[in-house]
Amino acid sequence: xxxxxxxxxxxxxxxxxxxxxxxxxxxxxxxxxxxxxxxxxxxxxxxxxxxxxxxxxxxxxxxxxxxxxxxxxxxxxxxxxxxxxxxxxxxxxxxxxxxxxxxxxxxxxxxxxxxxxxxxxxxxxxxxxxxxxxxxxxxxxxxxxxxxxxxxxxxxxxxxxxxxxxxxxxxxxx
Amino acid sequence: xxxxxxxxxxxxxxxxxxxxxxxxxxxxxxxxxxxxxxxxxxxxxxxxxxxxxxxxxxxxxxxxxxxxxxxxxxxxxxxxxxxxxxxxxxxxxxxxxxxxxxxxxxxxxxxxxxxxxxxxxxxxxxxxxxxxxxxxxxxxxxxxxxxxxxxxxxxxxxxxxxxxxxxxxxxxxxxxxxxxxxxxxxxxxxxxxxxxxxxxxxxxxxxxxxxxxxxxxxxxxxxxxxxxxxxxxxxxxxxxxxxxxxxxxxxxxxxxxxxxxxxxxxxxxxxxxxxxxxxxxxxxxxxxxxx
Ligand SMILES: Cc1ncc(C[n+]2csc(CCOP(=O)(O)OP(=O)(O)O)c2C)c(N)n1
Ligand code: SF4
Ligand SMILES: [Mg+2]
Numbered sequence: 001x002x003x004x005x006x007x008x009x010x011x012x013x014x015x016x017x018x019x020x021x022x023x024x025x026x027x028x029x030x031x032x033x034x035x036x037x038x039x040x041x042x043x044x045x046x047x048x049x050x051x052x053x054x055x056x057x058x059x060x061x062x063x064x065x066x067x068x069x070x071x072x073x074x075x076x077x078x079x080x081x082x083x084x085x086x087x088x089x090x091x092x093x094x095x096x097x098x099x100x101x102x103x104x105x106x107x108x109x110x111x112x113x114x115x116x117x118x119x120x121x122x123x124x125x126x127x128x129x130x131x132x133x134x135x136x137x138x139x140x141x142x143x144x145x146x147x148x149x150x151x152x153x154x155x156x157x158x159x160x161x162x163x164x165x166x167x168x169x170x171x172x173x174x
Numbered sequence: 175x176x177x178x179x180x181x182x183x184x185x186x187x188x189x190x191x192x193x194x195x196x197x198x199x200x201x202x203x204x205x206x207x208x209x210x211x212x213x214x215x216x217x218x219x220x221x222x223x224x225x226x227x228x229x230x231x232x233x234x235x236x237x238x239x240x241x242x243x244x245x246x247x248x249x250x251x252x253x254x255x256x257x258x259x260x261x262x263x264x265x266x267x268x269x270x271x272x273x274x275x276x277x278x279x280x281x282x283x284x285x286x287x288x289x290x291x292x293x294x295x296x297x298x299x300x301x302x303x304x305x306x307x308x309x310x311x312x313x314x315x316x317x318x319x320x321x322x323x324x325x326x327x328x329x330x331x332x333x334x335x336x337x338x339x340x341x342x343x344x345x346x347x348x349x350x351x352x353x354x355x356x357x358x359x360x361x362x363x364x365x366x367x368x369x370x371x372x373x374x375x376x377x378x379x380x381x382x383x384x385x386x387x388x389x390x391x392x393x394x395x396x397x398x399x400x401x402x403x404x405x406x407x408x409x410x411x412x413x414x415x416x417x418x419x420x421x422x423x424x425x426x427x428x429x430x431x432x433x434x435x436x437x438x439x440x441x442x443x444x445x446x447x448x449x450x451x452x453x454x455x456x457x458x459x460x461x462x463x464x465x
Contacts, residue, residue, distance in 0.1 A: 002352060002353065002354040002355075003354070004354045004357075004358070033201075034196070036191050037192075037196040038196070040191065040193060041195075041196060081182065081183065082183065082209055082212065082213065082357075085353040085354045085357075086353060091350075091388070092197065092198075092199070092201040092202045092205075092350065093197050093199070093202075093350065093377070093379070093387070093388040094197070095196035095197050096195075096196050096197050096379065097195050097196050097197075097380075099196070168380055169306060169380075170306075171306050171307030171308070171319065171320040171381055172305070172306040172307070172320060173308070173320045173321055
C-alpha cells in the first residue's frame with residue numbers, strides 16, 4: 001500500500017474524489033485478476049467470490065465517479081493511476097492456488113482493513129474541509145465493508161482442514 | 175523515435191492471462207514493468223522484450239511489446255543482437271536467477287564490458303520454479319531442495335556484487351514489497367544510457383522458502399535512500415551489496431555519474447565513419463571489375 005507524488009496537504013475535493021475512483025478501479029481490476037487466476041486453477045468458489053467483490057468495487061467506483069461529475073463536470077484530473085499502489089486492491093501475494101472461500105474472504109477483509117488504514121493515515125495531512133469529510137465517509141465505509149465480509153465469514157461452514165499445500169505438486173528432482 | 179504521446183500502464187498489458195501460480199511475486203513485477211513503460215512513454219511497437227526459459231521468462235508474453243521467449247540462459251546474447259541490429263528499439267531482457275546466473279551466467283560479463291544499452295531484469299526467487307523446486311545459483315547455503323536433500327554445500331552467487339564487479343553502470347534491487355519504488359527503479363534503469371541491471375526479489379510461493387516470502391522480505395528490507403547511500407559511490411555500493419541474502423536493500427546501488435559510451439552507439443559512429451569513404455551500393459561491383 002503506497003502512493004507516489006500525492007501531496008495530501010494540497011489535495012482538493014476534486015482530486016480526492018478522483019483518487020477514490022482510482023482506488024476502487026484498482027481494487028476492481030485486482031479482484032477480476034484474482035477471479036481469472038482461480039478459474040485457471042479450478043477453484044470456482046473463490047473465483048465467484050472475487051467476481052462478487054469486483055462488482056461491488058465497480059459499483060462503488062461508479063457512484064463516486066457520478067458524484068465527481070455532478071460537482072466538477074469534465075474538469076481535467078490531476079491525479080493518475082500511477083500514483084497509487086495496492087490501496088484497496090488485495091496484494092498479489094494474497095492469492096493462492098486452490099484457496100478456500102474462507103481464505104478468499106480473509107484476503108478481501110485484509111484489503112478493507114488496509115484501505116481504512118490508508119484513509120486514516122492520510123487524514124492528519126488533509127487541509128481541505130471537504131476532503132476531510134470525504135475521507136471520513138470513505139474510511140467509515142471501509143469499516144462497514146469489513147463488517148459485511150465478517151458476517152459472510154461467520155456463515156461459512158468450518159474449513160475442510162485441507163490447506164492449499166495439500167494441492168500443490170511435489171517438488172521434482174528432474 | 176516516435177512523437178511523444180501519453181501511454182498508460184494498461185497499454186502495455188497483453189490479452190494473455192498469466193499462468194503463474196496465484197501469489198507468485200512475478201505478478202507484481204509485470205505490473206511494475208507496465209508502470210515503468212508508461213512513464214517512459216515509448217509505444218509498444220518500439221520495445222523488444224527478450225527472455226530465456228523459466229516461470230519468470232514468460233513475462234514478455236504478458237506485455238504488448240515485441241517479445242521473444244528464447245532458450246534457457248540465452249536472453250542476453252539475443253537481446254544484444256536485437257539491439258545491434260536495430261539500436262532505435264528499447265530493449266528489455268528478463269528471466270530467472272537460474273536463467274541469468276547459472277546456465278546464462280557467462281553472458282552478463284560480456285554485455286557489461288561492451289556496455290550494451292539494454293535493461294536486464296532478473297526475478298530472483300532463489301529456486302528453479304518452472305522445473306519444480308531445484309537448487310538455484312542464488313539459493314542459500316544449507317538450503318534443502320529435491321536436488322540438495324541434505325542441504326546445499328555451495329555459497330550462493332551474489333547478483334549485485336557480480337554485476338558491480340564487472341563494471342555495470344547501473345545496478346539496483348527491488349521487490350514486490352514496495353511496488354511504487356519497483357516501478358520507479360525499473361524506469362530509472364531503462365532511462366540509464368547503457369547496460370542496467372535490476373535484481374528483483376520475487377517470491378516463489380510454491381517452492382520458495384518461508385523467509386523469502388513477502389513477510390520475510392519485509393522484515394529484512396531497508397531502503398538505500400533512507401540509509402543515506404550515495405549511488406555515485408561504487409565502492410560503497412559494493413560494500414552494501416555484500417549483505418545480499420541477509421539484508422534486502424531496495425533502491426539504486428550504483429549509477430555511474432559519467433556513463434561510458436555504449437557499444438551500440440560506438441558501432442553506429444563507426445558505421446557512419448566508414449560509410450563516408452565507401453562507394454554507393456550501385457557502384458560496389460566496380461571494386462571487382464578491372465576497367
Ligand atoms: C538447455 C536447458 N537446460 C535445462 C532446461 C530446464 N529448465 C527450464 S527452466 C529451468 C530453470 C528455471 O529457473 P529460473 O531461471 O530461476 O526461473 P524461475 O522458473 O525460477 O522463474 C531449467 C533448469 C531447459 N529448458 N533448457
Ligand atoms: S512455481 Fe514459483 S516462480 Fe513459478 S509461477 Fe509458481 S510461484 Fe511463481
Ligand atoms: Mg528462479
